[in-house]
Amino acid sequence: MKKSWMELVMALLLIAGAYQISKEGARVVSQRKADQAVVVLDAGHGGSDPGKIGVNGEKEKDINLQITLLLKKKLEKKKVYVILTRNSDEGLYDSGSKNKKVQDLQNRVDLIHAKKPDCVVSVHQNSYTSPEVKGAQVFYFTHSAEGKKLAEGLQNSLVEDVDPENHRLAKGNTSYYLLKKTDAPAAIVECGFLSNPDEAKLLKSKDYQNKLADSICRGILEYIKTDKKSGKSQKTIT
Template identity: 45%
Template sequence: MPVTYLPISNKVIAIDPGHGGVDPGAVSKNGIKEDEINLEIALKLKRLIEQSGGIVFMTRSTDQGLYTSESKTLRQMKTEDLKKRRELIDTSTSEILISIHLNSFTKSYYYGAQTFYKKGSEEGKQLAYIIQEELKNILDKDNRREPQQRDDIYLLKEVSIPAVLVECGFLSNSAEEKLLVDESYQEKIAWAIYVGIMNYFNEIDSKHEF
């Protein structure tokens, strides 16, 4: 199929690899840092989108945060980082936002990828459900997690475009941690999100044809 006929062709997609720099995000008992895996998955997703004619806007492409000075407190740097991500996304021409994260919990038996979207956002909900379906189909058909609406996640709440946060799995689950550090599994995660994005734009474009 020619690239020009793919539903993602010429679409601008913002990818946000969560955390970075002084903020590693979740850290497993084995010292695996969330921010590093987030970036690996995000870069794999970027490649898939660009190979299909899409345009990717990354909030970060290296292990650096978006704060200006490390002399501030960690809390201040995190706040500045999130605000700058929002500003970058809103001033880009992106049509959707995919924020990549990993989950963690005190109970180690929790596992499974899950999507989150802004409360009240119908387009965000649609995108979240489509991606969740592919995460189940491609990663784990026994995953019973469903998309959740949230009103307390800064980027989801503040950006002006349909946005989904993807928790790709639990670092606190030893079996899932082993998967998350595996490059081939990261490729599967990226592929699941990519297929979800393709299906979303296919549905959107189909509606606009009538």
């Protein structure tokens, strides 16, 4: 009896020790170096908000998160410090909130302001009444010069890497909450149209998601580099 008690105590101590080590390890890994670029990736929607629904029932929130998680890995390989607004199928609202959508968006913006990133990329999927409409498009806040620069770079890389037939240009917008309220350079990437049967199929596939993530990663890296070269402040005055 005594021996088994001792064994139990020893086992518990070992587990506690291992937990402490893994906690320390995680802390070290997640610590940001002083000169490390910081990017916030925002997977749009989540939880009770599915976003757009595709022609075959695809949920925008799921595709957004899948692409965002791939993109995170790719940026981290390039030594970028990445912060996600969500890493699971959860919105940023309290379950009892009267207006979950407003609270969700406010919390995303608050998180961005607290982290002061070099840039923010929000990943979404589009939808339209005409099923033939397709192609990625990137949006920025009309009055943000840095947001425009980021969005145009992302649009270029998406056209070059993913779909050279796509003739869309990055577009200014004055009403999207996240773009309007965020003081860091920000862009919303609408990766494609879930209302287009071919594109909906592609957007669901891992290969295409990887291609999109590679391309968005390139656009972000080019933006960060350009910004550092010019020596300009990375903050946008909006």
